[in-house]
Amino acid sequence: MTRTYSLKKLAALAQREAETFIQHHPQSAHLAEQAKHYLYGGVPMHWMADWSTPYPLFVQEANGAYFKDVDGHRYADFCLGDTGCMFGHSPEPVAKVIAQHAAHGYTTMLPSEDAIVVGRHLSERFGLPYWQVATTATDANRWALRWARAVTGRKIILVFDGCYHGTVDETMVRLQHGKTVHRKGLKGQALDLTQYMRVVEFNDLPALTLALQTNDVAAVLCEPAMTNIGMVLPDGGFHTELRRLTQAHGTLLIIDETHTISTGYGGYTKSFGLEPDLFVLGKPIAGGLPCSVFGVSSEVAQKMQQLKSTNNLAEHDGHGHSGMGTTLSANMFTMRAMRANLEQVMTKAAYDDMIPKAEYLAQGLKNVITKHDLPWCITQIGARVEFQFSPKAPRTGHEAELAFDDELEQCIHLYLLNRGIMITPFHNMMLACPATQTTDIDKLIRTLDTFIQELY
Structure with missing residues (x-):
């Protein structure tokens, strides 16, 4: 400057x-x-x-x-x-259903019919078949990373320098003189994030190739275009090569559209034909109420199910202690608002x-x-x-x-x-x-x- x-x-x-x-x-x-x-x-x-x-x-x-x-x-x-x-x-369709259903319960830890309709809308719009609902994009990204590590059996996550994925611990890293370091200003961090993280520059395909060639990266977590350090658009062909490289090295691709949903109906993913293994969206999905979603491909969903069904009794999941999920996630009040938002606002x-x-x-x-x-x-x-x-x-x-x-x-x-x-x-x-x-x-x-x- x-x-x-x-x-x-x-x-x-x-x-x-x-x-x-x-x-x-x-x-x-x-x-x-x-x-x-x-x-x-x-x-x-x-x-x-x-x-x-x-x-x-x-x-x-x-x-x-x-x-x-x-x-x-x-x-x-x-x-x-x-x-x-x-x-x-306060988009009118969302405000209307909030007023109508304000006296009919908020959180029950059980699904409502709205959840099915929401899931269908998400699948049709963004192209991934299976969905889960969280409270913020930070939650959704955190759980997407857990699933990615679980189904691949790998620990390393790769992000791009200056990325924005909420306040997920793993993403609080930067690239400095070619090395992954903690983000400046990070408070109260006890664990060494750099042990399981790699950072490369956005649009730097040679660096990306080098970072993936050891075949130990569970997932690349990526904004389609960088947004929170000032907007940075992808070079022509960048996403095509990103997808080819991740597939070649057995690495899952997580696309976070929390900001780039502004691109168009279906976000950057649909507009430019991206093919992520997992997809994350927060912020505007429920008209301004705290809510987020993440979708997974059929292949990832199958591995998730295999992971669960192959656990022996000693390794059984127990009562939902997977490190994913909060009591207020997917509450029926927000699900009703999200349905109205998807059907009548995000059109x-x-x-x-x-x-x-x-x-x-x-x-x-x-x-x-x-x-x-x-x-x-x-x-x-x-x-x-x-x-x-x-x-x-x-x-x-x-x-x-x-x-x-x-x-x-x-x-x-x-x-x-x-x-x-x-x-x-x-x-x-x-x-x-x-x-x-x-x-x-x-x-x-x-x-x-x-x-x-x-x-x-």
């Missing part, structure tokens, strides 16, 4: 925007002070304090593509829960509406970058758009990280927020949902243009 602006000017602009936020958000300030007495860091989850604001912004309500804070300000939301509400806040029509809006946003941002001759680039995956501080799209997580400019990013986010626009807090990602209006997209583009004029 090469700075082409004055740091002094950026600091002054950031200070002005912080003062503006404080002036217009007295109720959030009041609640932030109260919260410090009861919540660590003044928030119910510590990363909620990591936004660009001087203190946390407290939300009153959210609906569609908008939310309102406790001071009465309304925002066009292009973050949408960082994909958690990718189709909008082809929704994608047909969202993706052209994202294309309009991407083009508008490109025009601003060209207008100001900035060394920035735009990346898009379906309804997901991101601008990065590099002249060309990065090919690896390392390249994406080199493009980081935390001070500039934070100032842009606060500038937009003070003008009624929210994008994701940790990088420059934006989503368009069915409720997103063209006028809001125009405002976002116009506001970023104004910011650039002020800074440059």
Whole structure:
């Protein structure tokens, strides 16, 4: 990343925007002070304090593509829960079934008829025949890795540098000088993760080939495109070769679509004909409620069953102590919401509406970058758009990280927020949902243009 602006000017602009936020958000300030007495860091989850604001912004309500804070300000939301509400806040079909079934039980540890319908929808949409339901994508990834190790009899897992798979322990690793190391900032890690993990750069097929050639990797856990270190798209032919290599070395391929579900109906997997052994999806699957799923191929399911049926009495599974499953997983209340979401919200029509809006946003941002001759680039995956501080799209997580400019990013986010626009807090990602209006997209583009004029 090469700075082409004055740091002094950026600091002054950031200070002005912080003062503006404080002036217009007295109720959030009041609640932030109260919260410090009861919540660590003044928030119910510590990363909620990591936004660009001087203190946390407290939300009153959210609906569609908008939310309102406790001071009465309304925002066009292009973050949408960082994909958690990718189709909008409180989608009407999901809200309706929640209201209808709120008095009819939540958790019974037993299946409902909705589970069968959900399973059929998942199979038809994503192409894998058998499914399990978890509470978060972190859970689903964790259990997918357990099954992969169990059915292959191998311990090593391979991920790509800068990957995002929730907070699964194994994925808290990076590549540094060619070696697998613990992720910087990792807290409370007792075991040496590098013992059973390998990390290679995304799009680096020679490194991938080398890492798999020892035939001891249980699974490659992979986002179809990297998303949380800044978007990194796969090279042409990368996924074809990834699939060929994993099959050649007896390694399972796990595709995590938790973010790339923005690609289109059926996600990146269906859009580009990927053939994973296991498939993971979280966040938006139940309309914003905590829920995730993972699917397995017929071959993997058969091995799972063989693994269970061949245990002798001394090795019997016992009462579900497989290291997988939580009491609230697949609860019937969430299953009903997921069914409504799959049938009426995550539809082809929704994608047909969202993706052209994202294309309009991407083009508008490109025009601003060209207008100001900035060394920035735009990346898009379906309804997901991101601008990065590099002249060309990065090919690896390392390249994406080199493009980081935390001070500039934070100032842009606060500038937009003070003008009624929210994008994701940790990088420059934006989503368009069915409720997103063209006028809001125009405002976002116009506001970023104004910011650039002020800074440059």
